Amino acid sequence: MTQRGSSLNFRDFVDELLAAGDAVDVRTPVSPTLEAGAITRRVYETRSPAPLFSNLTEGDAGFRILGAPAGLSPAATGTYGRLAAHFGLPRDTTPRDIVEHLVRAMHAEPVPPKVVASGPCKENVLTGDAVDLTRFPVPLLHQQDGGRYFGTYGFHVVRTPDGSWTSWSVARTMLNGPDSLVGPAMPQQHIGMIHQMWRERGERTPWAMVLGAPPAALAAAGMPLPAHVGEDGYVGALTGSPVEVVETEAGGLFVPANAEIVLEGWISPDETAPEGPMGEYHGYAFPEGRPQPVFHVETVTHRDGAILPVCAAGLPPEENHTVWGTMISATSLDVLRSSGLPVSFAWCSYEAATCWIVVAVDTARLARTGMGERALADAVADVLFGSHTGWLVPKVILVADDIDITDIDQVAWALATRYHPGTGEYLYPDVPGIPMVPYLTDEEVRTGKGGKSVLSCLTPDQFTDSERGVTACFRNSYPEDLQHRVLDQWTEYGFPAVS
Numbered sequence: 001m002t003q004r005g006s007s008l009n010f011r012d013f014v015d016e017l018l019a020a021g022d023a024v025d026v027r028t029p030v031s032p033t034l035e036a037g038a039i040t041r042r043v044y045e046t047r048s049p050a051p052l053f054s055n056l057t058e059g060d061a062g063f064r065i066l067g068a069p070a071g072l073s074p075a076a077t078g079t080y081g082r083l084a085a086h087f088g089l090p091r092d093t094t095p096r097d098i099v100e101h102l103v104r105a106m107h108a109e110p111v112p113p114k115v116v117a118s119g120p121c122k123e124n125v126l127t128g129d130a131v132d133l134t135r136f137p138v139p140l141l142h143q144q145d146g147g148r149y150f151g152t153y154g155f156h157v158v159r160t161p162d163g164s165w166t167s168w169s170v171a172r173t174m175l176n177g178p179d180s181l182v183g184p185a186m187p188q189q190h191i192g193m194i195h196q197m198w199r200e201r202g203e204r205t206p207w208a209m210v211l212g213a214p215p216a217a218l219a220a221a222g223m224p225l226p227a228h229v230g231e232d233g234y235v236g237a238l239t240g241s242p243v244e245v246v247e248t249e250a251g252g253l254f255v256p257a258n259a260e261i262v263l264e265g266w267i268s269p270d271e272t273a274p275e276g277p278m279g280e281y282h283g284y285a286f287p288e289g290r291p292q293p294v295f296h297v298e299t300v301t302h303r304d305g306a307i308l309p310v311c312a313a314g315l316p317p318e319e320n321h322t323v324w325g326t327m328i329s330a331t332s333l334d335v336l337r338s339s340g341l342p343v344s345f346a347w348c349s350y351e352a353a354t355c356w357i358v359v360a361v362d363t364a365r366l367a368r369t370g371m372g373e374r375a376l377a378d379a380v381a382d383v384l385f386g387s388h389t390g391w392l393v394p395k396v397i398l399v400a401d402d403i404d405i406t407d408i409d410q411v412a413w414a415l416a417t418r419y420h421p422g423t424g425e426y427l428y429p430d431v432p433g434i435p436m437v438p439y440l441t442d443e444e445v446r447t448g449k450g451g452k453s454v455l456s457c458l459t460p461d462q463f464t465d466s467e468r469g470v471t472a473c474f475r476n477s478y479p480e481d482l483q484h485r486v487l488d489q490w491t492e493y494g495f496p497a498v499s
Ligand SMILES: Cc1cc2nc3c(=O)[nH]c(=O)nc-3n(C[C@H](O)[C@H](O)[C@H](O)COP(=O)(O)O)c2cc1C
Pocket: 152, 153, 167, 168, 169, 170, 171, 172, 184, 186, 188, 189, 190, 191, 221, 222, 223, 224, 225, 311, 319, 320, 323, 324, 392
């Protein structure tokens, strides 16, 4: 027996998507060399159901790939349905409710994982010469990529030498040979911090990577929770049940018991190999790769008929936007609210490729603070850019909370009609930030800071809570009884129903 349900069991998640018409079992032969990537890309770009490739032309028979595990869905099956299913929420849950759900769990008591003796991830155990990652259908995802990517939707498991902190974190890993991977472990990310602790002792970092993890665990591993917070305990709080974990074959680390594939081994203290380039979250593929740490695989365990989940990164919306962006929204909202600033919501617009976060300001509360625009911008920059989550996002857009910031059309309208050129932008050249942002100068990439801003779409009257004008729209421009009549008679007039 293993725990069930779409949030805590990847296989159940896949079955639920198939049952909801939000995944397609692709039985036509498909090559993991570019073809699976091309199909997955088109799926994101057309909001089609997720492809389950069950007849792959490379890799051992029986292995499968699930593409676009958290792509957006056809409207008829719930646009955010695949993301909601990661948390066991109904398919029609709004992104706003998903974010509030994530924030609530940050304030709940962590529920530590439950260690079980065995689980489906141990159905096949391969060690020694039997370790050959090329037996899996490891995809080449874009023709510009520097290699095949095994880990595009999996997470690393590492633990501090003193055992006090276990970190689960999503980062990409490229095939480096039959028994090794290579990928980033940035010093600002928790895997990089923990790897550094082992390096300082002159030791290898004990490591595991989990693919086809419980979807809630994957999402938590892609969430910038603060340092020393275990993502495993957060998943328990989020789902209401402890995650069932099993010990690795080598011992010392614990991985979700029903994971599809688990790689175990160690990160070399000093060895690097060329990694990338890869089509990335910001939507571009840059020409050069760079040297990154090598992950040596000593043991592979996997479920029968294992399914490798795959993110074909690039132009939004893919998982770097739908999962990472949503998790950043939750952690950013939490730090801003906790600081006492008059913030009602925060949202990384998927369309902005995790390069901006929109912050909704409660203008009634803002007026009571007496803050001016610069003071507010500086305070938001200070709180957000000073946090683990704020390192990831270079731009903040402030808007009054009459705007539904989860609706990009409304955000575009606010930018056009409320941002004042020349005075509405505040720059923070000395603030550190993720060096992957496409528009950074070489100097900014080298120093790891700059290119960060707060852009205000707050109009002068909004600082005094006085109204300069009323939005001319259905909700504001007609008496309520008339609005109800129009809504009630909508289809009678002859229009198709609006969801
Ligand atoms: C699909 C996906 C791919 C990601 N790829 C990377 C990556 O390659 N490198 C990286 O540093 N972060 C990547 N992230 C973001 C990290 O997982 C995220 O910042 C997380 O907070 C890191 O964990 P940590 O906060 O425990 O360090 C990715 C996230 C997702 C959802």
